[in-house]
Amino acid sequence: MGKTTYKGKNDSDELRQPRADGFRVRGSMLKSLGGISTLLGSVKFLTIIPQGDSLAVLNIESRDIQKNPYLFSVMYLRPNEIEVMYTYTPGMSPKKRRIDVIRFFLNTTTLLDDAYQVEYGQVYQLIEETLKEVSEYISSSYDEVYAKYDALSNENKLLNKKILDLRNTNDKLGKENIEIKSKIDELTLRVREAEAYSDEVLIGKIQQWLREHKNEINIFEFARIFKLSETRVEQVLTKMVNEGILEVRK
Numbered sequence: 001m002g003k004t005t006y007k008g009k010n011d012s013d014e015l016r017q018p019r020a021d022g023f024r025v026r027g028s029m030l031k032s033l034g035g036i037s038t039l040l041g042s043v044k045f046l047t048i049i050p051q052g053d054s055l056a057v058l059n060i061e062s063r064d065i066q067k068n069p070y071l072f073s074v075m076y077l078r079p080n081e082i083e084v085m086y087t088y089t090p091g092m093s094p095k096k097r098r099i100d101v102i103r104f105f106l107n108t109t110t111l112l113d114d115a116y117q118v119e120y121g122q123v124y125q126l127i128e129e130t131l132k133e134v135s136e137y138i139s140s141s142y143d144e145v146y147a148k149y150d151a152l153s154n155e156n157k158l159l160n161k162k163i164l165d166l167r168n169t170n171d172k173l174g175k176e177n178i179e180i181k182s183k184i185d186e187l188t189l190r191v192r193e194a195e196a197y198s199d200e201v202l203i204g205k206i207q208q209w210l211r212e213h214k215n216e217i218n219i220f221e222f223a224r225i226f227k228l229s230e231t232r233v234e235q236v237l238t239k240m241v242n243e244g245i246l247e248v249r250k
Helices: 011-015 033-040 094-112 120-139 142-158 160-196 199-212 219-225 230-242
Strands: 019-029 046-051 054-063 069-077 081-088 116-118
Touching: 019 094, 019 120, 019 160, 033 046, 033 054, 033 094, 046 160, 069 094, 069 160, 081 094, 094 116, 094 120, 142 160, 199 230, 219 230
Parallel strands: none
Antiparallel strands: 019 081, 019 116, 046 054, 054 069, 069 081
C-alpha cells in the first residue's frame, strides 16, 4: 500500500479562513412571518429560521471539512430593515463577492413581491458605490494596483488574529444552525403527525379498532399501525372519554 502523508497546520492556513462583511437596507414588512416563509419556501437551498419578530434566511454555498458553513450569506428580514451578512475567502475579490451577494439579495427580495417593501434607492446607491470601486481598479495602472495589493497584503497579516475570532463565530453559527434545524424538523414532524388525521377521523378508527378487538385498545400498537405518536392517540382517547363516547374500565 502507498504511504499517506498529512500536512500540518501552519500560518498560511489562517489566511484561508473566511472574512465577513455586510450591509443594511431599509424596508417594511407587509405580511406575517408565516406568509414570507411560505413565499421563500419554494427555494430549496435556503434555510429559513424564525427569530422573534424577524426571519433569518441562510444561504450556505460551501462548508469546511467539519461540515460547518464556510462561504455563506444571511439575510435578516426585520420589521423595518434588512441586514445582510456574508463571508468571503482571502483569494476572492471582495468587490466581486459583494456584487454576487447583492444579486442574491435582489433575487430573493423579488420573490417576496408585496410581502416586503424594500427601499431600492438605497440598493441602487450600494450598487453604484461598489461598481465605482471596481472601476477604479480596472482603470488603475499595474504599479497602482500592485501598491494597493501590497498595502492590503500587509493589512491582511494584521487581521489574522481577528480572523480567528471570525472562525469561532462561524463555528458557533454553524452549530446553532444545526440545532435549530433539528428542532424545526422535530416540530414539523409533530405537526404532520397531528394533522395526518382529524379528531373525527381518529375517533372513527378507534371505534372500529375497539369493535374488532373486544373493546380493548393497545395504544402502542394502534399508534404504530397508523404512524401516530402515542401522545396523539392518548389525546383523542381522553377527548372520547370526556365527551362520553368511551368509558374507562375500572
